[in-house]
Amino acid sequence: MNQWLLYGVLALLPLAALSGFLMGRKSRKGKQGNSLSSNYIKGLNYLLNEQPDKAVDTFIDLLKVDTDTVETHLALGNLFRKRGEVDRAIRLHQNLIARPQLSSKDRNTALFQLGLDYNAVGMYDRSEKLFNELLADPVHKNESLVQLLNIHQLTRDWDDAAKIAEQLQSSIGVEQTKPIAHFYCELASQKRQEGDIKAALANVKKALSINSDSVRASLLQGDIHLQQKNYKQAIKSYQRILQQDIAFLPEALPSISEAYHHTKDRTGYKNFLDKSLELGAGVSVLVELSKIIQHDKDDRAAAELIGGFLQDRPSLKGLQRLIALHIEHAQDSAKPSLQLLDDIVEKLIARKPRYACHNCGFETKAIYWQCPSCKEWSSVKPIKGIEGE
Template sequence: MLDGLIVLLILLPIAAGSGWAARGRSERRRRRERVQPNAPVHADYLRGISYLVNEESDRAIETFIRVLEVDNETAETHLALGNLFRRQGDIDRALRLHQNLVARPNLSPAHRNQARYELACDYLKAGVLDRAEALFAELVDQQAFVERSLNGLIAIHEKVRDWEQAIVATKHLERARGASLRPVIAQYHCELAEQAASSGNDDSATRQLKAARHAYRGCARVSLAAGALAERNREYRSAIRAYRDVLSQDAAFATEILEPMRRCFDASDDATGYVDFLQAFIVEVEGAAGHVAYARHLQRAGRLDEAIAHLSRYLQSEASWIGFYHLLELASADPRSSLTGPLDNLRQSLARIIDHEPTYRCGHCGFSGRYLHWQCPSCRQWNAMIPRKDIRPGE
């Protein structure tokens, strides 16, 4: 709900000045033309004051807007009010105000284009995407508000998941800015690859992943998707190569390959290769994840004592709730020294915390969740959500 007091504080002095100025122009015109004065603006201003005194803020706002004549001198005020209405969620009032501005024949081209851009933003906020898209496209064609209008078009294409058009608009924005947007373009190609893969069109998915890699070689999502596609087709060696590329592309996503690599090495019956991979992973990637994966591998191989010893050594030098939880789990699996009392209660408590703690966090806005979104659901930034290395209760 729009805070009417804020708007009235903006409008009241402007409307007063506009009303008295209009009255002055009317009196000068009367003296010039020798006709009777007509001062409806002044009457409207007094009527607005009456509404304000009676705490009818909505009617007061409408009256003061009517008092405020629309011309090139007051256009900026109307635009600012329209933006305030939109930010406060009063989309209908923002639409009416900006539509009124666009319809005024006496506005300068610059003010009219700005009003058209704001009107497109109103439509976008209201979910009227076809009208918003048409206005943004017209402005781009006319070289007005190009970057902001292209951003509007991209937001629409993302919302309707039209990734082909998003690529076209982003390339246009890239040229307009003179700065690379290749990482975002790579994400769009990955979206197209996922659509193709989900419909069983592996050839199209492969082409889109190649296009994504060509757009930005540092995109870890490309390698994760290529590895998943190869793994699904039981091409395990190809999948291992693809997953391994993530380590050199973006170490933040290194933990995402641990379980897929285990599956692929198991399917290839290559335990030695998996151990070599884990040992290299532990050296290259900080955090408990690699140590936990190695300890779990030792456990599956029937070497529980070595698994416990490995995690114990790691935790002596590095603090990790995840690592400590897995150490307790390994200890509870040892029939010679199963956990009892407080330690077992701690293990169960940690299990509940880990099950409910977010595993990904956006580095841009702080949004967190348990699923990997390549575009943050909150701030809409691409490739901003990354895996968390450890749990941080209450963070």
């Protein structure tokens, strides 16, 4: 007997013992004893002959469904699902539900477990149907709403996800405005890809009405206006980020610069950057402002701006910009060293993540509105400090 089969046989021994115990109880109550005994022996034979699959089915059949064994069936089903034997869990729960003598309470519990089984193998259409049925049951309503919300997110059914999240918020009183706003942003992105700009803007507006602090909605609205060449409207949308979460401003900077360029409002752009720094914007805004100072004045003025900032807020990105400003004016003997230092800083910046999840600590170089690790919405934020903004 190989090692894994031995483990399987050992795992089945408690089930065999339980079946034997229940068989003994039943045999004392009636004339079923001989039949049950023969099936019990058959199960043991399967076990001894290294046929654990058949043994499991035989022992499960011995567990007649009544008030004494429902919890045993449910526990076994849960165990099978956790061990990855979902087909057995499904068969067991289906068998349980089919019993006419099952109480309404136990049936609903079995239905919920069957829904979890279907989820485990990606049969979301079947699990969705079961969880929708259980919404009428006060005991399982909230758990079913949670499962339905997860299903709609996995299947990217954002319209239904928003509706279920609203029901969940009303039912359990837990704030769902952030994820709901993201669901409408997802819908807006879909409509934009389909070329339905009117519907895209309507969904963005809906997102902002639900969560006025949605940076994603402002970015998306600004991008749509920029695409439509509504530059002033785009700027207005992007500027909202200053009050929503200024840490995300670097995400919009290239687009803001483009919008101001098309409006030929260079002074307005500089004033916007000045205001952003006053409100606590990070080094990306400083670097952008230094380029304007460099153009309007000279390299020295730009270097002084960067140097003053770095004294209070050290930053690799700021240091790289300062090195670049000094290389052109350095003596020939110093240029190789400065260039080497610039290369080292650039490699350090390239290796470091730009974002981190405040919920689970997941780090990434790309922005995610939903953390890929913990699945939390709006938890991934730009990293601040010497290695970030």
